[in-house]
Amino acid sequence: MNRRVFLRNSSLAGVALSTLSLDACTTDTKTVKTAAATAADTDDTFALNEITVTELQEKMKAGQYTSRSITELYLRRIAGMDKKGPQLRSIIELNPDALSIAEEMDKERRAGKVRGPLHGIPVLIKDNINSADQMQTTAGSLALAGNKASQDAFIVKKLRDAGAVLLGKTNLSEWANFRSTRSTSGWSSRGGQTKNAYILDRTPSGSSSGSGTAVAANFCAMAIGTETDGSIVSPASCNGLVGFKPTVGLVSRTGIIPISATQDTAGPMTRTVRDAAILLSALAGPDDADPVTQGSAGKTSPDYTKFLFPQALGGKIIGVEKSHLEGNSDAIPLFKKAIEVLKSQGATIVEVDVLKQINPLGEAEYDVLLYEFKDGVNKYLATANAKVKTLADVIAFNKQNEPKAMPFFKQEILEASEKLGDLSTPKYLEARRKSYAGARQILSSTLRNNRLAAIIGITNSPAPAIDLINGDSWPGPGFSSPAAMAGYPHITVPMGQAHGLPVGLSFVGPAYGEAGLLSLAYAYEQASKQRKAPEFRGPFVG
Numbered sequence: 001m002n003r004r005v006f007l008r009n010s011s012l013a014g015v016a017l018s019t020l021s022l023d024a025c026t027t028d029t030k031t032v033k034t035a036a037a038t039a040a041d042t043d044d045t046f047a048l049n050e051i052t053v054t055e056l057q058e059k060m061k062a063g064q065y066t067s068r069s070i071t072e073l074y075l076r077r078i079a080g081m082d083k084k085g086p087q088l089r090s091i092i093e094l095n096p097d098a099l100s101i102a103e104e105m106d107k108e109r110r111a112g113k114v115r116g117p118l119h120g121i122p123v124l125i126k127d128n129i130n131s132a133d134q135m136q137t138t139a140g141s142l143a144l145a146g147n148k149a150s151q152d153a154f155i156v157k158k159l160r161d162a163g164a165v166l167l168g169k170t171n172l173s174e175w176a177n178f179r180s181t182r183s184t185s186g187w188s189s190r191g192g193q194t195k196n197a198y199i200l201d202r203t204p205s206g207s208s209s210g211s212g213t214a215v216a217a218n219f220c221a222m223a224i225g226t227e228t229d230g231s232i233v234s235p236a237s238c239n240g241l242v243g244f245k246p247t248v249g250l251v252s253r254t255g256i257i258p259i260s261a262t263q264d265t266a267g268p269m270t271r272t273v274r275d276a277a278i279l280l281s282a283l284a285g286p287d288d289a290d291p292v293t294q295g296s297a298g299k300t301s302p303d304y305t306k307f308l309f310p311q312a313l314g315g316k317i318i319g320v321e322k323s324h325l326e327g328n329s330d331a332i333p334l335f336k337k338a339i340e341v342l343k344s345q346g347a348t349i350v351e352v353d354v355l356k357q358i359n360p361l362g363e364a365e366y367d368v369l370l371y372e373f374k375d376g377v378n379k380y381l382a383t384a385n386a387k388v389k390t391l392a393d394v395i396a397f398n399k400q401n402e403p404k405a406m407p408f409f410k411q412e413i414l415e416a417s418e419k420l421g422d423l424s425t426p427k428y429l430e431a432r433r434k435s436y437a438g439a440r441q442i443l444s445s446t447l448r449n450n451r452l453a454a455i456i457g458i459t460n461s462p463a464p465a466i467d468l469i470n471g472d473s474w475p476g477p478g479f480s481s482p483a484a485m486a487g488y489p490h491i492t493v494p495m496g497q498a499h500g501l502p503v504g505l506s507f508v509g510p511a512y513g514e515a516g517l518l519s520l521a522y523a524y525e526q527a528s529k530q531r532k533a534p535e536f537r538g539p540f541v542g
Contacts, residue, residue, distance in 0.1 A: 002532035048073055049218050051534055052431040053121055055277045056221060060109065060120055064280035067102035067120030069111070071165055074122050075099075077136040078168075080221050083230035086200055086536040090213035092127045092191040094168040096134050101165045108163070117278045119144050119163035124214050124223040127191070128176055129153045129266065130255035137384075139257045139439050140174040140188025143397040153255025155224065157257040167220055170210030176231060178259050178373060182471035185209055185235075189405045193466060196238060197534035203472065205238040207231040211269045212239035216246040220271045222279050228369065230460075230480030232267045233492040234243045237459035237504030240531055242276045242521070244268045247485035247511050249295045251280075252287035258370045258376030261292070261402040261434055263484055271531060273493065273522040277304035277482055280514065299454045299512040302346050307515040312523040314346030319450055321479060322351045323455035330498035331373035331458045338456075338495040338505045340453055348394045350450050355457075358444045358482045360485045364438070365485050367431035374417040386503040401536050440511075448509055454513075454520050455482075459504035465539075479506040489514050494530040500537060 040148065055480070059065045070396060081090050090116055095101075096276050105120040125131065128139040130149035138144035152160065155365040159166065172193035185206030186194035192208040196202040199219040204213045208225025213234030227234040227245045231493075236243025244267045250268050268279035285295045301307070324335055339349055377391045388394050398405040400412050421428070446455065459474020483490035488511055492504035505524065509517045526532075 002205055014127065017116050029256050036420045046077060046218060050271060051221060052272055053221050053278050054119060056121060057117060063146060063198040065227060065394065067105045067165060068099060070099050071102040071122050071167065074220055086195065087194050088197060088213050088217055090194050090210040090219065092140065092169050092171040092210060093097045093135050098122065098165055098167050099391060104163055105163050106146050108159050109274060115163035118159070120165060122165040122167040122220050123207050124167050124170050124211060124220045125156065126172055126208055126211050126225055127225060128257040129156060129224065130171065131156050131166060135169055137257065138174050138190055138314065139176060140190050141390050142189045142401060143394045144386045145190060150349065150385065151169045151255060154252035154289065155283050156255065158282055160170065160370055164325060171209055172208060173206030175204050176226065176228065176259055178302055178369070178413050179411050181412050184408065184466060184468050185472050187468065196463050197241065197536055199537045200464055202501060203238065203466050203537035205235040205239060205463060208235045208269060212236055212241060213382055214241065214424070215241055215269050215271060222268060222275050224266055225269045226256060227484065228263045229484035230478065232269060233480050233504065233506060234460050235493050236269050238322060238502060238532070240257065240465040242270050242273050243492045244280060245329050245483065245490045246280065246514055247293040247489045250300060250512065250514065251283045252290045252293050254287050255482065257380055260372040261376060262432060263487060268309060270331055272523045274305060274308060274517060277308060277518050280304050292488050296512065301515060304515060306519055308522040309519055310523055310526045312519040313342055316453040316520065317348045317350055317451050318342055319352040319455040321355060321451040321455065322353045323355050324458045324477045324502035327477065331461050331476055331503045334496040334498065334503050335339055335458050336529065341524060344525050345523060352446050352450060352451065352455060352530065354442060354455060354482050358485065361485060364431040364435040364482065368435050370417045371420050371425065371428040374420055409471060435485050436487070439482060443482055443488055444488045454507045454517060455510045457506045459506045461502035462498040462503055462523070483508045489517050491517050493521045493525050495528065496530050497532065
């Protein structure tokens with residue numbers, strides 16, 4: 001959850017976390033010790049710098065690399081940069097089984113079996129996603145320390161079936177940024193503060209902060225984030241990435257610590273649109289344990305890369321969020337330049353006013369999340385291997401361990417959620433009708449009436465400074481709420497930098513319109529080429 005949404009829509013304030021170092025997490029200590037980092041790991045001489053999944057597959061096929069050697073290179077880079085060097089703190093835990101998984105994938109390849117484009121590819125997942133292995137699943141919270149899942153999340157099983165190497169878990173804004181009204185994105189009591197790889201004192205945004213920073217820093221080729229409202233697309237934008245929040249129901253939520261059954265989804269975070277399409281192809285599909293995914297039957301693709309055409313923008317009508325064309329944000333000139341790129345590729349531009357209609361629904365959205373969080377977390381904890389079994393237990397734990405669990409901000413959101421009734425409460429039902437149905441009507445009518453292929457906007461402003469005392473501050477535009485509230489797909493693609501900080505261009509489309517959005521985003525990406533690797537620069541003020 002991106003707390004910036006609350007600031008804009010509900011006049012709320014922040015969310016953050018702190019303490020425990022990566023030293024305290026489970027790691028393959030032998031690997032880290034024997035694969036000492038070098039100074040070259042911090043610049044573009046890193047052997048796998050900006051490499052794509054397709055390129056990794058080609059190199060494995062040619063015998064230049066094995067899955068094990070690729071995994072070792074990423075582990076070495078993590079060892080040299082996550083705890084040392086710039087100390088990005090994007091990884092909350094490494095998988096002790098990563099090398100053995102890689103070796104098994106190499107064995108299969110030598111025997112002539114290649115499962116698909118993810119075979120042998122290291123992938124990082126967010127620490128609110130269950131993995132039935134030696135790693136914990138904690139949502140960054142000390143209250144859940146020791147929680148080792150009995151079963152893989154449905155999407156983790158799909159990753160394993162596709163031959164991916166589960167490299168580790170990423171840090172996040174604790175409880176997916178749904179703990180306090182004045183939190184700091186990228187902070188968790190278990191993982192500490194994740195930094196932005198571009199300028200180290202800038203926020204990585206949240207809540208998929210670690211996934212964003214890790215992919216940007218070339219700790220992996222791809223990672224999985226989760227989003228309720230902005231938590232994939234915002235950190236992707238701030239880290240110069242492609243982030244894809246799919247239609248709610250395209251990807252299973254089983255085994256993922258929830259906020260909202262209405263709005264939650266997992267999705268890809270990568271450096272290219274093609275890699276996002278590859279990862280989405282592996283993740284999408286119905287899950288009997290997640291009824292919402294039954295609506296995706298017949299609407300997914302086993303290969304979303306087949307929709308990637310450089311000429312896809314030709315003849316398309318694109319809606320432009322009108323309010324993002326005016327103001328003082330440094331993102332606005334980048335947005336106007338991106339619009340000119342779209343026009344040059346044959347797109348027709350139509351101004352639309354979506355946020356003016358959506359923003360008044362923000363209070364109803366927040367009510368939906370408060371009600372659904374309590375319900376979902378209590379169900380998750382009831383069967384988890386955690387010491388806490390209810391939301392009330394989490395709140396009590398945090399109070400009892402306040403110096404470590406809440407050193408900077410408190411837990412007003414958790415407490416507000418705990419006070420509410422169940423999902424039969426009239427206030428909840430009305431809020432969901434207003435937020436969910438209202439947002440869908442606004443987006444659907446805007447797309448239909450203007451014959452739009454997509455609506456674009458500024459994903460968010462350049463990343464502000466990390467502020468553990470006052471919490472997040474986002475003064476500029478953002479475009480996560482319309483698609484989040486409606487459950488519609490949303491992809492962000494780099495559109496340039498302001499003061500060395502990346503800014504993303506958002507494309508929002510209709511339900512199950514993933515193929516079309518990927519096509520448009522790919523065409524823009526190929527025409528603009530705005531992804532730039534980070535330089536790990538120090539703060540603006542020394």
